[in-house]
Amino acid sequence: MTKTTGARALTGGDALVRGDAPVLGRRALNRATLARQLLLRRSRELSVKDAVTHLVGLQAQNVKPPYYALAARLADFDPRELSALLESRELVRMVTLRSTIHLHTATDARTLRPFVQDALVRELNLFRRGLTGVDLGELAEAAREAVEVEPRTMKQLREALLVRWPDADPQALAIAARCTLPLVQVTPRGLWRRGGQVALTTVGKWLGPDTEAGAGVDADVTRGAVAEDVVLRYLAAFGPASVKDMQTWARLTRMREVFERLRPRLRTFRDENGVELFDLPDAPRPDADSPAPPRFLPEFDNLLLSHADRTRVVPAEYKGRMWKGNFAYCVFLLDGFLAGVWRLVEDDRRGEAVLTIEPFGSTGRSEREELTREAERMLTRIAGTEARPSYDIRFGAVVDR
Numbered sequence: 001m002t003k004t005t006g007a008r009a010l011t012g013g014d015a016l017v018r019g020d021a022p023v024l025g026r027r028a029l030n031r032a033t034l035a036r037q038l039l040l041r042r043s044r045e046l047s048v049k050d051a052v053t054h055l056v057g058l059q060a061q062n063v064k065p066p067y068y069a070l071a072a073r074l075a076d077f078d079p080r081e082l083s084a085l086l087e088s089r090e091l092v093r094m095v096t097l098r099s100t101i102h103l104h105t106a107t108d109a110r111t112l113r114p115f116v117q118d119a120l121v122r123e124l125n126l127f128r129r130g131l132t133g134v135d136l137g138e139l140a141e142a143a144r145e146a147v148e149v150e151p152r153t154m155k156q157l158r159e160a161l162l163v164r165w166p167d168a169d170p171q172a173l174a175i176a177a178r179c180t181l182p183l184v185q186v187t188p189r190g191l192w193r194r195g196g197q198v199a200l201t202t203v204g205k206w207l208g209p210d211t212e213a214g215a216g217v218d219a220d221v222t223r224g225a226v227a228e229d230v231v232l233r234y235l236a237a238f239g240p241a242s243v244k245d246m247q248t249w250a251r252l253t254r255m256r257e258v259f260e261r262l263r264p265r266l267r268t269f270r271d272e273n274g275v276e277l278f279d280l281p282d283a284p285r286p287d288a289d290s291p292a293p294p295r296f297l298p299e300f301d302n303l304l305l306s307h308a309d310r311t312r313v314v315p316a317e318y319k320g321r322m323w324k325g326n327f328a329y330c331v332f333l334l335d336g337f338l339a340g341v342w343r344l345v346e347d348d349r350r351g352e353a354v355l356t357i358e359p360f361g362s363t364g365r366s367e368r369e370e371l372t373r374e375a376e377r378m379l380t381r382i383a384g385t386e387a388r389p390s391y392d393i394r395f396g397a398v399v400d401r
Contacts, residue, residue: 021270024240024277027288029312030336035284036237037303038073039295039333046074048081049090049105055237056230057102057112058302060093063190064382065298066103068330071381072295079382083192089207093185095178098251098305099123101185106207113182113203115226119251120179127176130169136180139165143177144202151186151199227258232265232280238306240269240279249306271309292336294367294374299328304338314338318360332357332374334367342375344382351390353379358396368395 024032034040043051051074052058058066070077085091092109096102096116104112124136131139139161146152146160154174161173177183182203188196204210234246243256259266259278269277279285297303303313304322314322318338322331329341340359347353355375363371375393 021268021276023272024269024285025272025288026312027336028285029240029271029277031286031288031290031292032240032279032284033238033303033312034292034336035286036239039303040286040290040292040336042073042075044075048074048077049085052091052103053105053108055302056233057096057104057108059298059300059305060101060103060190061300065300066190067192067382068296068298068378069301071378072297077381079192083190083194086187086190092203092206093190094183094203095120097249100300103190109182109184109203109207110210111226112230114223115230116250116252118253124176124179127169127172130172131176132168134165134168134173134176136176139173139176140180143181147181147183147201148205151201153197153199157200224258224261227255228262231255231258231262234306235266235278235280236283238302239283240267240277240285241307242271242275242277242309244275244308245306248308249302273309275309292333294371295333296342296374296378297331297333299323299330301331304331321360332371334359334363334371339363344379353391354394355379355391356394356396363395 031040037055038046038051046054048070051070055073058069060066067079067082070082071079082091086093090106091103092106093101093103094109094113096104096109096112099116099120142161142164143157146157152160157177158170158174161177162168162170165173178200183200184203184206186199186201186206188194189198190196230250231246234249235241238245238249243259246259247253247255262278265281266278267281269279271277299322304310307313310319313333313336315337322329322338322341330343331338332340332342334340339361340357342355342357344353344355355378357371357375372393379391379393
């Protein structure tokens with residue numbers, strides 16, 4: 001990524017000065033975040049694994065979102081590379097940030113899961129009534145034994161645990177296993193153009209024992225070092241950001257102390273509401289007027305979910321229009337901000353793909369041309385001209401979602 005220098009770059013272009021801390025406007029925050037997210041300019045240097053590392057994981061509730069996310073961020077992205085990394089177990093899919101499925105490197109799978117364990121415990125508290133009489137330590141061991149004998153679907157895991165606790169709520173038992181054990185989704189789930197239901201085993205079983213973890217190191221020191229490292233990595237991928245932003249991303253609390261320990265190593269700013277923002281001193285903060293090409297993003301992309309104040313990407317008038325009920329839409333950006341939704345329908349039998357673009361507001365001719373070029377690029381990467389020799393790009397009616 002290109003790093004800007006000089007006073008104007010330091011304040012993010014349209015920044016003002018309030019007291020002794022520069023103020024970053026909404027567009028300055030937008031451009032800085034897009035640069036960190038590899039969305040202002042696609043990376044030509046990072047490999048798939050390096051990009052997943054830099055982004056501290058990718059949302060992966062469904063199979064396709066990580067592929068769409070990387071197609072928007074890497075210049076030479078090949079879906080088969082991501083698929084191969086899953087097969088070789090260098091990448092894994094598991095519950096981590098915000099208690100949702102993420103794609104992580106094997107290294108991050110081992111460290112981030114313990115880091116967010118407190119959030120998973122809070123989730124488990126919602127199901128306590130269904131776990132009356134269940135010892136969570138015993139449950140964890142029973143679940144571990146079940147999934148390490150062979151990977152189990154959630155249904156199979158529930159059935160195995162019900163044998164030991166027949167009066168417990170089946171869903172609560174499965175949630176408890178997921179919250180107390182670091183479970184990964186085994187392949188072929190997640191592989192490119194290959195089906196596979198969700199089947200689970202432990203990180204240790206799938207990746208092998210972690211020979212570097214913990215030997216002779218004080219546990220509190222280790223947790224503190226991991227927390228500081230995660231904060232720095234969060235800022236590298238999502239900054240400048242407030243303490244509350246980072247806590248929203250991880251769904252954790254009480255992170256202020258970690259930021260305070262790191263303060264001597266960080267730069268501070270304020271947003272237009274006076275909220276203190278932290279950042280890495282040498283991180284890119286492009287001019288607020290830097291051009292931001294259109295980008296097509298998957299549902300629940302972390303760009304849209306990783307700040308307490310999302311207005312740096314989501315205009316106030318479009319808040320809540322990324323989903324309807326439990327259904328989330330794929331979205332696109334124009335000039336760096338959320339501007340509409342899109343959907344891709346692929347016909348395997350006929351070898352066709354249709355991508356429909358639905359803006360939230362009116363779009364001019366030049367914007368439609370830019371969107372069409374970006375859509376063509378994505379279709380050739382994701383739909384694949386060999387597998388889908390025929391594709392069509394359509395603009396739908398402006399929707400009021």
